[in-house]
Amino acid sequence: MHDNHDDADYLWPTCVAPNCGRQLWVAEAGRYVCRPCEERANKHLAELGPLFRRLNETATLMRGARRPGGATSGSRTPPIPPRLEVLALTAAGGVATRLRDIEDSWRTALGWTVAPWRGSPLQAVPEHLKFLTNNLPWAVYSYESVGQDIDELRRLHAECTAVAANEHRPGRVSIGRCPNRYDDGALCRADLTATASSHRVHCGTCGARWETLGEWKQLREQQDAVLREDAGVAA
Ligand SMILES: [Zn+2]
Ligand SMILES: [Zn+2]
Structure with a gap:
C-alpha cells in the first residue's frame, strides 16, 4: 500500500520495463x-x-x-x-x-x-x-x-x-534453370528467378508456371531430374 506519501524518501513506483520507467498511476498500484x-x-x-x-x-x-524417398547421388x-x-x-x-x-x-x-x-x-x-x-x-x-x-x-x-x-525489397533470386520441355523434347533451360516473398515462379522464356508450394516441389524434382540426366550424359 502507498500509505506513506508524506515521507520525503518515498519513491513512487515506476514501470519496470526498460526504456519506460514511467511512474505508475494510483490505479496501476500493484503492477510491475x-x-x-x-x-x-x-x-x-x-x-x-x-x-x-x-x-x-x-x-x-x-x-x-526435400527429395522424396531420400537422397541418392x-x-x-x-x-x-x-x-x-x-x-x-x-x-x-x-x-x-x-x-x-x-x-x-x-x-x-x-x-x-x-x-x-x-x-x-x-x-x-x-x-x-x-x-x-x-x-x-x-x-x-x-x-x-x-x-x-x-x-x-x-x-x-x-x-x-x-x-x-x-x-518486400524489389529484386529476385536465381533458383536454377527451367526444366520445362518443348514439344520436340528440347529443354528450356532458361534461368529462373523468384522473389523470396512468393512461391510463384514464372519462366519468362517458355511461359511455364509454378504457383503453389506443391508445384514448387515439383519444379525442384524436375530440376533434379534434369541435373541427373545431364550428369549421366556427361559420364
Ligand atoms: Zn511502461
Ligand atoms: Zn522455361
Whole structure:
C-alpha cells in the first residue's frame, strides 16, 4: 500500500520495463509494468504469429523441396541464396526458442512444469504465444522480471518486422534453370528467378508456371531430374 506519501524518501513506483520507467498511476498500484507497456506487449504477441508464419514460408522456400524417398547421388539443385537472418529466426534457437525461454521462466515463477515439447518451430510458436498472451495479466502483477521479458518480445517483434520488410525489397533470386520441355523434347533451360516473398515462379522464356508450394516441389524434382540426366550424359 502507498500509505506513506508524506515521507520525503518515498519513491513512487515506476514501470519496470526498460526504456519506460514511467511512474505508475494510483490505479496501476500493484503492477510491475504500466498499462501502455502491457498493451504494447499484447500487440507484439498478437502480431508475432502472422510475422513468424510469413518468415517460415520464406525459409521453406529457401531450403527447397526435400527429395522424396531420400537422397541418392546426383547434383544438388542450386538453392535460393539463403537469407541468414530469416533462417536464424525460423530455425531452432530462433523465435520459437526465445519464446519458450520466456514461457519457461514464467512457468517456473508460477511453480509449474516447464513448457511441453510442441514440435517444430511452426507448431510451437502459436502455442508459446497463446501461453504468454493468456498469462500476461498475471505477469504484469506478479512476475518481477516481466520488464525484461516484454522487452525481449519487443526485440523479437522488431527483428521479425525488419526481416519481413526486407522480403518486400524489389529484386529476385536465381533458383536454377527451367526444366520445362518443348514439344520436340528440347529443354528450356532458361534461368529462373523468384522473389523470396512468393512461391510463384514464372519462366519468362517458355511461359511455364509454378504457383503453389506443391508445384514448387515439383519444379525442384524436375530440376533434379534434369541435373541427373545431364550428369549421366556427361559420364
Ligand atoms: Zn511502461
Ligand atoms: Zn522455361
